Amino acid sequence: MKTDVDTLLTTLYVYLDDHVLPGLGWARARIPGQKPALSDAELLCLAAAQHLLGISSERKWIRYAAKHLAAMFPNLPGQSGYGKRLRNQSGLMSAVITAPARDTPSWAENLRLLDSTPLPCGQSRKTVQRSDLSGQAGYGYRASHSRFFWGFRLYLLSPKECP
Numbered sequence: 001m002k003t004d005v006d007t008l009l010t011t012l013y014v015y016l017d018d019h020v021l022p023g024l025g026w027a028r029a030r031i032p033g034q035k036p037a038l039s040d041a042e043l044l045c046l047a048a049a050q051h052l053l054g055i056s057s058e059r060k061w062i063r064y065a066a067k068h069l070a071a072m073f074p075n076l077p078g079q080s081g082y083g084k085r086l087r088n089q090s091g092l093m094s095a096v097i098t099a100p101a102r103d104t105p106s107w108a109e110n111l112r113l114l115d116s117t118p119l120p121c122g123q124s125r126k127t128v129q130r131s132d133l134s135g136q137a138g139y140g141y142r143a144s145h146s147r148f149f150w151g152f153r154l155y156l157l158s159p160k161e162c163p
Contacts, residue, residue, distance in 0.1 A: 005053070009045045009072060017041040020099040036085065037075035044096055046073060047086055058083050110159060118142045121151035 021040055038046075046065060055061045062079045070076065077085065086093075101107060121137050122128050128150050131137070142149050 005049060005069075006072065008052070009049055009069075012048055013041050013045050015100075016044055016096065020096055036077075038073070038077055038085070040089065040092060042073055042075075043082075043085060043089060044093065046076075046082070047093065116153045116155045118149050119152045119154045120149040123150075 017039075046061075046069075049065075049069070050061045053064070055064055059079050062076070062082055065073065065076055076082075118140055120142075121133055122131055128134060128137075133151075137151050139148055139150055140153060141147075
């Protein structure tokens with residue numbers, strides 16, 4: 001697992017440093033004082049890794065990163081420095097989030113899939129068997145309620161540009 005995370009972070013760092021960050025000079029927060037030891041690309045890679053590994057606590061994340069990612073990020077800040085720096089770069093983060101989305105083939109499509117919501121049609125097995133929808137509806141899982149449902153998924157398709 002560690003090599004997969006290392007490869008992902010290396011690829012993300014190169015992508016951000018070479019293709020995304022040079023074109024986003026306007027989004028970077030200019031903070032007076034000494035230049036930070038951790039670059040913007042490194043900070044964004046750490047934030048992405050924190051999210052992908054599912055560690056929500058900054059304290060736990062810094063402890064994990066110091067133990068497992070110290071070779072890749074030798075200038076890792078402390079927990080308070082990491083949190084402050086991450087919050088100060090919110091404009092940069094929101095601009096960088098859209099960059100990979102623009103590189104996907106669906107970015108140029110006229111319609112975009114925004115969400116899918118479960119639409120239950122019945123709860124009991126008898127309802128499923130005698131319903132007129134028995135040939136069309138199917139079973140699915142509703143994560144928000146931690147249970148399976150019988151029905152449809154309602155998809156929201158949105159035009160690329162709304163008038």
